[in-house]
Amino acid sequence: MTQPLHPNLARTYMLNILEKLLGTPSPSGYCAAIMKLIQAEAAKLGHALELTPKGNGMITIPGTKPDPREVIALTAHVDTLGAMVRAVKPSGTLRITPVGGYAMATVESEYCLVHTRDGRAYEGTVLTTKPSVHVYSDARDFKREEAHMEIRIDEPVKSKEDVLSLGIGVGDYVSWDPRTRVFPNGLIKSRHLDDKASVAALFTLLEWMKREGKAPERTVKIIISTYEEVGHGSSYIPPDITEMIAVDMGAIGDDLSATEYDVSICAKDSSGPYDYEMTSALIALAKREGLPHAVDVYPHYGSDASAALRGGSNIRAALIGPGVHASHSMERTHSDAVANTAALLAAYLFEPRA
Structure with missing residues (x-):
């Protein structure tokens, strides 16, 4: 051969x-x-x-x-895998809907990019709606599901109007930070x-x-x-x-x-x-x-x-x-x-x- x-x-x-x-x-x-x-x-x-x-x-x-x-x-x-903006909340955070099949717990605390329809990208972090054990007594046991997850945008936003002014809206794509690492021993870890x-x-x-x-x-x-x-x-x-x-x-x-x-x-x-x-x-x-x-x-x-x-x-x-x-x-x-x-x-x- x-x-x-x-x-x-x-x-x-x-x-x-x-x-x-x-x-x-x-x-x-x-x-x-x-x-x-x-x-x-x-x-x-x-x-x-x-x-x-x-x-x-x-x-x-x-x-x-x-x-x-x-x-x-x-x-x-x-x-x-990724996500899409489902709603812009009054607080200025984003509710998401998943693209592809994954457990929501696997994206908790993940860095991400929100891609607007006009070509801009904003960084953010995926968090639960009860993200701190210092504040919420049930933060550890809170169910990680779509309704309980949101994106905190790394921009000075305090309201829905602030977010919309950035050009972010419903239907915008969200991509996860792959966090790629290639090691000398041949192992490769990444999303x-x-x-x-x-x-x-x-x-x-x-x-x-x-x-x-x-x-x-x-x-x-x-x-x-x-x-x-x-x-x-x-x-x-x-x-x-x-x-x-x-x-x-x-x-x-x-x-x-x-x-x-x-x-x-x-x-x-x-x-x-x-x-x-x-x-x-x-x-x-x-x-x-x-x-x-x-x-x-x-x-x-x-x-x-x-x-x-x-x-x-x-x-x-x-x-x-x-x-x-x-x-x-x-x-x-x-x-x-x-x-x-x-x-x-x-x-x-x-x-x-x-």
Whole structure:
């Protein structure tokens, strides 16, 4: 077979693009800035990025032996969890509504940015409406739910009118401070590793292909989705796609086997089992290439491949990705897991077809 991507290749590139992605706010539906970054990065690697009407991006890599009956898609999502302003309170604080599914306790005391419709951004902090144990006797036990959370804006505001004068209003997006840390030992902790770590893996694969002058036999379409966290990221895909690998973070905990150092291969999630032959081939390739991996079942999980299948796509689908601890909270993974995800994708794409 063609030599696959070695886990140690392109680490510097991989970490650089990952930090750029993590540093660009992109809650679901607010992805114009990060798609410009993706578009520019694709151009550097010699690829055009086609934008769909709803804002997804697609890179087409023509195959050396194209067959219209075998077009494979690799999809990862660049959208993240976040919030939206639900109401401006008389006190000058903001009530929020979540974008994506997370426990409110995971964003308590988090720094954030409020993005106005006219392009301004204001920093703030997410707090409960009873934020001090020195004042409220039930501050510790107060339920962390949407109605009890608010944003304190770091501006001299004392009323609703003061806030409105800043240009802040209902429907403005809120992004969380990712607080990214990359350690010399390879560990990476940050919000939004779901799923920017997988997007970094895809671009690491593209960088390797360009540097080594390689192209797969089959035509490959890389789809970067912008609404995965709200359920419909890749619900529509081009009809010529016959296979899809969703590249998304691997869940860790309870009876799951994956660690932050592994490529996670999902056999089944809440949408049902993934394609048996594809999943089996990915497991076999991970074993053959010596890539640390785990096969797991995710009971509370869906992917872009799930969305494509539910959207009526007549495809085979699989799901892999780097193991991520504390998903939808303060997440952590290891650079090995991201690099090995790229390596497994390379092995799959460049495996000679029967």
